Amino acid sequence: MKRLMYFLLLLTGSLSYADNRLTTALSEQGFVQEAKSIIYALEGELSETSNVFRRMVIDINGDIVVKRVQEIWFYPDVVSVEDYGTDVIYMGQSDTSIVVNVAASVQSDGTVTMIDPQTIQFAEQDAYNTFNDTKVAYLPIPGLTKGSFTVTDYVVTENLRLNQGGYSDALWAEHYFPLLSIDLRVRWQNIDLVTDNSHPMLKCDQQVQEVHCVGSNIPALRATNNAFMRDKLRGLSVARKASWDDVIDSMLTLYQQAFEDADKVDRLYDQLSAGKNRQEDIIDAIFRFVSEDIRYVSLSTAGHTHQPHSNNSVIANRYGDCKDKTALLHALLVKAGLNPTPVLVTTYRADAGRLVLPSLGYFNHIVLCFDRNGQSFCLDPTDRNTHWTYTSDWIQGKVSLALNHGSIPSVITSATYRWQMNVDTQITLMPDGGSRESETRTYFGEYASLLRYQLENATGDKQLESLEKQFRDVVADVDNVDVKILTPIDGDRLTFKVSTEVSFQPYLDVEAPLNLTEYEYWFVDELSSLAIQTATEPVEVQGFLFNSRKSIDFSSHWRVTKTTPELLFEHRFGRIVRESDVQNGIMKVNTRIEMPHQTVAIEDIDEFNRFIDKVSDVLDVRLYGALR
Amino acid sequence: MTQGTPFDVVGELKLPVKVTAPRLxxxxxxxxxxxxxxxxxxxxxxxxxxxxxxxxxxxxxxxxxxxxxxxxxxxxxxxxxxxxxxxxxxxxxxxxxxxxxxxxxxxxxxxxxxxxxxxxxxxxxxxxxxxxxxxxxxxxxxxxxxxxxxxxxxxxxxxxxxxxxxxxxxxxxxxxxxxxxxxxxxxxxxxxxQTSVIKTWVPSSTFVDEETGLMFPVESVVWTQVENEDDSDALFSFVGPDAEFYAHIFEYKERSVNDLAKNRYAEAVDLNNAFDCVETQSFIAGTLNVRAEQRCLFSGVLGVDGAFSTFLETKEQTFELHIIVYSTKSMNSKLISSVRKAAAGFRLK
Incomplete structure (x- = not known):
């Protein structure tokens, strides 16, 4: 999730001030006049940000799609004006054209302020957009004040000939804000389309080659932090008529193109597998080459929205996007004796049931999966930090479609324990009442990957500074922390190890019995992040597996009179086991927390939070000793 | 006359002899x-x-x-x-x-x-x-x-x-x-x-309080349930044979199990700083309520000292079975075994 957020940050991209696909034909007649009559009819009854009116008319004739969008929005205050006062138009393939008829603000007294075309700016939608080259036009609506309206009217014309994904569209009938009136109409000829209405307040009239839907007073969608909006938004879906097998066939046809020009693969394989006898070593070498030595470059331009570039070109260029890397990885793994399957992924969806109409349009990513020795593996060659035996965390739990006949959308299995960590701590209570603490943290799999990802762009000193800060934030705000990275950032990817050494000034009364509490800082820190604040629907919780081994030597002044409580907490949410023992005057405390990947039902959220609180409470390690 | 038998005291009486004078x-x-x-x-x-x-x-x-x-x-x-x-x-x-x-x-x-x-x-x-x-x-x-x-x-x-x-x-x-x-x-x-006996709990019986649902097994020795004289906060009080142990059941509101256990430990080491203590905690099956058991024992030449506490957390309160033992018996005696089993079996119905 953290990684996905990083990618979302890339949304902004670089801005430019011209794109010949967008033109303006601004006029205060037509829709502006209609909008005014709608606004006057409201008679000031609005108090929150609202989509007052939304009309979409789509006419499809063979490969030509003409979509007209007319909208009126109300902004009640300066905050909403600041946040939403710039309208956005998404522009598809390179031969898409857009004509803006209206982009204006309308005051309640009828004053209209039209946009200056020179102020329109353009940007890439997503540097990681793998299956399209959509750009975004930003329209800063002028004259917008609190209590005023924006009115937009534009027409998008798209030629499907260059769209390898086929036609599909989702016309949402809901927002984060109330939608007072919606009118959707789709008409088609020389193409076979299917439609699906998933919103109960949208009433559709299906006719021959036309569907017309209307709705009113549709309430705002109740947002949940951890949910994907595309799993939640409902409305009218439109797609070219096809089965999932048809979709798979069309993608496979495009995907196969990568192997037409692939004679360099053999030599590359020989280089990568040289000196390696075990298949797992060869897989590791291949995966590391494709994920590390083929740099990621988004290349979903026309003709390659879904079709990967040839293996040879990717090898020669040493760059590619996800489908290019996946195709090359595929070719190399076949050489290694595996039978991998390319798998489409949508990183914005976790609910396979919401893919109501078979279409490639849902997917934005592709990875490679295979079975080996009875185990399934999914490799994402755009991830250069995760070991091939683990599944990249950002595709776990996401909807996928294996490119095998008979497949239907399903969810990539989430790891039972995504976040795995061992903490080994040696604490020595010193004769002067101070203490010395050595700690080694070992992160595994996806967690090791996350740490590497967070540190890979920093220099050596910055990496250590970052880890020192992490220690100070979580464990103790002290200056004399000595941090070491025990495994190289570009190491074997399986684990990531960090050690810390710290000394504490005297704080214990060495003349009195010992009564001291040590904390499982790292565990409590992680657990606190699991607490569910608010939710209107079931919450998915990623699995945790933590082991702590503490060795506490307080033999200098005290003898152990009571070992720390032994714990055996078993609950459907997780399991905590602690054993303690005294050997040669040194107390050994082993604690294990297992919280498997799970979905917490709404009615269980309070209990889940209580579980987190309880576990956090009991994790303290209590030290009792009598003076020697 | 039987010669050689240690306790035979036969023979001729010769007087006078010097012995201690008869005493009072x-x-x-x-x-x-x-x-x-x-x-x-x-x-x-x-x-x-x-x-x-x-x-x-x-x-x-x-x-x-x-x-x-x-x-x-x-x-x-x-x-x-x-x-x-x-x-x-x-x-x-x-x-x-x-x-x-x-x-x-x-x-x-x-x-x-x-x-x-x-x-x-x-x-x-x-x-x-x-x-x-x-x-x-x-x-x-x-x-x-x-x-x-x-x-x-x-x-x-x-x-x-x-x-x-x-x-x-x-x-x-x-x-x-x-x-x-x-x-x-x-x-x-x-x-x-002066100890007012309420009921005698014989071995192989189970103490049960229908109102609270509290129960524990009585094994090996008799547990005498008595009026609570010395500890007015206790819900129930018991005394063992020869008064070698006393047991009380307490109820606490708004106190965490950890706090209570810490206090009991402090009390125990005040009683006997040679105590060796262990504590275990778990969830009561199917709940998030904590069950904690703390045992402090010291075995000396004169017998066994012990302080046992078992805590049962519920949503509203926490119950404790607290047993203090001053026994002349050995660590593996029936009495200590009885106390251990009661502490281990203390639960809510």
């Missing part, structure tokens, strides 16, 4: 009483030494040290003693005890065996031992009377004895010992009579 009966009685009966074997050895002098016999008086406590020795020793005393009494023309001695000896033997048997039963109340102790001392006192009669007669017919009647170290036993024993007896009697 009450002095010898208090000597046995005030020493908890511990002085009885020493007293008997002393008497036998004098009987040996009087009778000029060759038996070994020190062997009589074992007679008061080892029942089997009494089968040989008491008849032998009777024969010797009879002989002395005949020489001195004193009337014999005859059948009375047989009754006395039989009583001593039965009492000794019974005492040893009951001593092995953990549930035998201390008051029973107290009664046995008093009867035991009283019976031996009868022997004091018989021997004293012989000595008195000897003294009146011969020169007065020259040996010191009372040894200096016997006085503290008589005075201080008597005071302590009387106080202890009074304490036990008062404690017994």
């Amino acid at each position: 009966f009450i002095f010898d009685f208090l000597l046995l009483f005030g020493s908890f009966g511990i002085y009885t074997p020493f007293w008997l050895v002393g008497q036998m030494r004098e009987i040996k002098k009087i009778g000029e016999e060759s038996f070994k008086p020190w062997l009589w040290w074992f007679v008061p406590f080892i029942g089997l020795t009494q089968f040989w020793a008491l008849p032998s003693l009777n024969r010797e005393l009879n002989r002395l009494e005949r020489k001195l023309d004193l009337p014999s005890w005859q059948q009375r001695y047989s009754v006395w000896a039989a009583s001593i033997i039965i009492l000794t065996f019974l005492n040893n048997y009951l001593g092995r039963l953990e549930e035998t109340p201390l008051t029973i031992f107290l009664a046995f102790y008093l009867i035991h001392i009283s019976l031996w006192s009868l022997l004091i009377l018989r021997i004293r009669r012989i000595k008195t007669h000897l003294q009146s017919s011969q020169d007065p004895a020259v040996l010191n009647k009372y040894r200096w170290w016997e006085w503290p036993i008589v005075t201080l010992g008597t005071l302590i024993v009387v106080s202890l007896c009074l304490f036990i009697l008062i404690d017994t009579t």
Whole structure:
């Protein structure tokens, strides 16, 4: 999730001030006049940000799609004006054209302020957009004040000939804000389309080659932090008529193109597998080459929205996007004796049931999966930090479609324990009442990957500074922390190890019995992040597996009179086991927390939070000793 | 005449002999009483030494040290003693005890065996031992009377004895010992009579309170449920055999199990800083409520000290079964086992 957020940050991209696909034909007649009559009819009854009116008319004739969008929005205050006062138009393939008829603000007294075309700016939608080259036009609506309206009217014309994904569209009938009136109409000829209405307040009239839907007073969608909006938004879906097998066939046809020009693969394989006898070593070498030595470059331009570039070109260029890397990885793994399957992924969806109409349009990513020795593996060659035996965390739990006949959308299995960590701590209570603490943290799999990802762009000193800060934030705000990275950032990817050494000034009364509490800082820190604040629907919780081994030597002044409580907490949410023992005057405390990947039902959220609180409470390690 | 048998005291009586003068009966009685009966074997050895002098016999008086406590020795020793005393009494023309001695000896033997048997039963109340102790001392006192009669007669017919009647170290036993024993007896009697028994929970039963649903198994020894006198906060109070443990069930509001356990640990080490303690915690099945069990034990030469606490958390409150043990029994005795099982089995229905 953290990684996905990083990618979302890339949304902004670089801005430019011209794109010949967008033109303006601004006029205060037509829709502006209609909008005014709608606004006057409201008679000031609005108090929150609202989509007052939304009309979409789509006419499809063979490969030509003409979509007209007319909208009126109300902004009640300066905050909403600041946040939403710039309208956005998404522009598809390179031969898409857009004509803006209206982009204006309308005051309640009828004053209209039209946009200056020179102020329109353009940007890439997503540097990681793998299956399209959509750009975004930003329209800063002028004259917008609190209590005023924006009115937009534009027409998008798209030629499907260059769209390898086929036609599909989702016309949402809901927002984060109330939608007072919606009118959707789709008409088609020389193409076979299917439609699906998933919103109960949208009433559709299906006719021959036309569907017309209307709705009113549709309430705002109740947002949940951890949910994907595309799993939640409902409305009218439109797609070219096809089965999932048809979709798979069309993608496979495009995907196969990568192997037409692939004679360099053999030599590359020989280089990568040289000196390696075990298949797992060869897989590791291949995966590391494709994920590390083929740099990621988004290349979903026309003709390659879904079709990967040839293996040879990717090898020669040493760059590619996800489908290019996946195709090359595929070719190399076949050489290694595996039978991998390319798998489409949508990183914005976790609910396979919401893919109501078979279409490639849902997917934005592709990875490679295979079975080996009875185990399934999914490799994402755009991830250069995760070991091939683990599944990249950002595709776990996401909807996928294996490119095998008979497949239907399903969810990539989430790891039972995504976040795995061992903490080994040696604490020595010193004769002067101070203490010395050595700690080694070992992160595994996806967690090791996350740490590497967070540190890979920093220099050596910055990496250590970052880890020192992490220690100070979580464990103790002290200056004399000595941090070491025990495994190289570009190491074997399986684990990531960090050690810390710290000394504490005297704080214990060495003349009195010992009564001291040590904390499982790292565990409590992680657990606190699991607490569910608010939710209107079931919450998915990623699995945790933590082991702590503490060795506490307080033999200098005290003898152990009571070992720390032994714990055996078993609950459907997780399991905590602690054993303690005294050997040669040194107390050994082993604690294990297992919280498997799970979905917490709404009615269980309070209990889940209580579980987190309880576990956090009991994790303290209590030290009792009598003076020697 | 039987030569070589340790307890045979046959032979010719030769007078005069120098023995201690007859002492006040009450002095010898208090000597046995005030020493908890511990002085009885020493007293008997002393008497036998004098009987040996009087009778000029060759038996070994020190062997009589074992007679008061080892029942089997009494089968040989008491008849032998009777024969010797009879002989002395005949020489001195004193009337014999005859059948009375047989009754006395039989009583001593039965009492000794019974005492040893009951001593092995953990549930035998201390008051029973107290009664046995008093009867035991009283019976031996009868022997004091018989021997004293012989000595008195000897003294009146011969020169007065020259040996010191009372040894200096016997006085503290008589005075201080008597005071302590009387106080202890009074304490036990008062404690017994003042403790108001509600119910007796016999082994293999289960204490259950229908109102709270609290329960724990009673194993091995009797648990006596009593009115709560000393700890008014307790919901229920129990006392074990010989008051070797006390148990209370408490209810707490708005206190975490960890806090309570920490406090109990602090109290335990105040009682005995040699305690070794362990604590386990778990969820009560199917809930997020914590069950914690803390055991502190110290095993010494005088027995076992223990402090047991089992906490049961519910949504509204926390219950605790708290048991304090001062036992003369060993760590693996039935009593300690009973306490352990109760603490481990304390739960809500």
